[in-house]
Structure formats: C-alpha cells, structure tokens
Amino acid sequence: MTYVVSLDAVSKVYGRGQGAVAALREVSAGFTQGSFTAVMGPSGSGKSTLLHCAAGLDTPTSGSVRLGGTELAGMNETRLTELRRRRVGFVFQAFNLVSSLTVAENITLPLRLAGAGVDRAWLEEIVKRVGLAGRTGHRPAQLSGGQQQRVAIARALVTRPEVVFGDEPTGALDTMTARDVLTLLREVVSGMGQTVVMVTHDPVAASYADTVLFLADGRIVDEMTDPTSDKVAERMTRLGAWN
Numbered sequence: 001m002t003y004v005v006s007l008d009a010v011s012k013v014y015g016r017g018q019g020a021v022a023a024l025r026e027v028s029a030g031f032t033q034g035s036f037t038a039v040m041g042p043s044g045s046g047k048s049t050l051l052h053c054a055a056g057l058d059t060p061t062s063g064s065v066r067l068g069g070t071e072l073a074g075m076n077e078t079r080l081t082e083l084r085r086r087r088v089g090f091v092f093q094a095f096n097l098v099s100s101l102t103v104a105e106n107i108t109l110p111l112r113l114a115g116a117g118v119d120r121a122w123l124e125e126i127v128k129r130v131g132l133a134g135r136t137g138h139r140p141a142q143l144s145g146g147q148q149q150r151v152a153i154a155r156a157l158v159t160r161p162e163v164v165f166g167d168e169p170t171g172a173l174d175t176m177t178a179r180d181v182l183t184l185l186r187e188v189v190s191g192m193g194q195t196v197v198m199v200t201h202d203p204v205a206a207s208y209a210d211t212v213l214f215l216a217d218g219r220i221v222d223e224m225t226d227p228t229s230d231k232v233a234e235r236m237t238r239l240g241a242w243n
C-alpha cells in the first residue's frame with residue numbers, strides 16, 4: 001500500500017525526568033490518497049501531537065514520519081518549513097486569515113510565501129468549489145465564520161498539497177455552518193481526490209470521514225470505517241471521553 005503520509009512507531013515525549021509526558025507511544029498509521037480520516041480521543045490523548053508530528057510541525061522523539069516519499073526525521077527547520085509550504089495544507093479552528101488582505105490574497109498567500117506563481121485557472125476552480133465566487137475582493141471581516149473557513153480551506157488547497165490537516169476545523173462554527181464546511185471537506189476528498197486528516201471532538205464531524213482513528217493515552221486503540229455519529233459517540237463514551 002502506498003501512503004501519502006505514514007507514521008511508523010512514532011513516540012513523542014515532552015519534558016524530561018519526573019515531569020516527562022509521553023504524548024504518543026509507538027503510533028503507526030498510514031493515510032492513502034483520497035482518504036478522509038478523523039482522529040478522535042479524550043482530551044490529552046495525543047490527537048494534536050499526532051497531527052503536528054504528521055505535518056512536520058513537531059519532531060517525534062523516535063520513529064519515522066514519511067510524507068510522500070520523503071522521510072521527515074533529520075530534516076532541518078528550513079527544509080521542513082519549505083516542505084510544509086508546498087506539500088501540506090492546514091485548516092485550523094481559528095481561521096487564521098490575514099485581516100488586511102482580500103479573500104484572493106489570503107488564498108494565494110502560501111504561493112507567495114513559497115515564491116511560486118499563481119495558476120489563475122486553478123485559483124478560479126478552487127474559489128468556485130469552496131463557493132466564494134464573487135467574494136474574492138472582500139476582506140475577512142466582511143465574511144461570516146463559515147465563509148472565512150471556506151477561505152482557509154481554499155488557501156489549504158491552493159498549493160495542491162499532498163495532504164490537508166484540519167485541527168478542529170469546525171470547532172468555532174455553529175451546527176448548521178459546521179455541516180456545510182464538513183460537506184465541503186467531504187467534496188474535496190471525493191471530488192478532487194484530496195487526502196484529509198482531521199482532529200475533532202465532534203462525533204457528527206467524524207461521521208463525514210471514511211475512517212476514524214481513536215486515540216487513548218498516546219496510543220491508537222481502535223479504528224472505525226464507515227462511521228456514524230452514534231457509533232462514534234458510543235465508542236468515545238466507552239473510552240471515558242465524556243466522564
């Protein structure tokens with residue numbers, strides 16, 4: 001199986017000695033092209049650490065992370081930054097848009113940071129796909145929360161990354177708007193073949209994914225395919241997530 005992103009026995013320990021915290025314990029996982037994976041687990045189970053290690057935002061204490069054919073271990077920060085700019089897209093809970101830039105400028109920012117030109121046809125295509133046609137001259141403050149997250153999704157797609165990572169991408173949205181954004185993420189996977197890995201606390205959000213990975217105490221303890229929100233909620237309850 002060829003994976004777009006793979007983790008092999010990844011461990012992450014924060015701190016040293018008595019205060020050391022094992023956030024990940026020999027986690028292995030692989031994400032195939034065009035798959036949508038949700039990562040769930042109780043608070044402190046290691047979800048963000050997993051995402052950050054997979055995205056090259058954090059360095060594992062041991063183990064291997066591969067993005068495409070590239071091994072991340074041993075890369076210096078300059079190369080990691082370049083790799084993240086070109087090959088990884090991010091969508092965060094707080095949309096992290098630049099308020100002084102227009103929608104179009106926000107979307108194309110990763111290209112300018114990478115010193116790459118803008119492919120106008122591709123820009124038009126993603127603007128249309130995320131439903132922002134006619135809004136490209138607006139500033140973030142003139143948009144609703146859902147529209148701002150659509151800008152962030154377009155920005156994540158603009159470099160044609162191998163994978164898009166979402167850290168609670170619907171965490172700041174109301175229920176209806178969150179559904180729209182999840183439907184868009186689902187389309188990005190099913191319609192464009194994009195690979196998406198998303199951390200979420202919400203069983204409904206997880207139900208939009210193909211697969212849910214459940215973390216507990218730094219380990220993957222279960223995997224669910226074709227999830228429903230009820231099945232995910234039940235699994236989370238058994239993990240003691242909402243006690």
Ligand SMILES: Nc1ncnc2c1ncn2[C@@H]1O[C@H](COP(=O)(O)OP(=O)(O)OP(=O)(O)O)[C@@H](O)[C@H]1O
Pocket residue numbers: 014015021022023041042043044045046047048049050
């Ligand atoms: N920079 C850090 N320094 C020290 N400990 C950390 C650091 N980041 C995370 N941890 C610890 O590692 C463990 C896993 O944290 P992580 O943020 O990955 O969990 P999470 O599942 O994303 O939690 P949440 O759902 O609350 O966001 C926790 O015990 C946390 O306190």
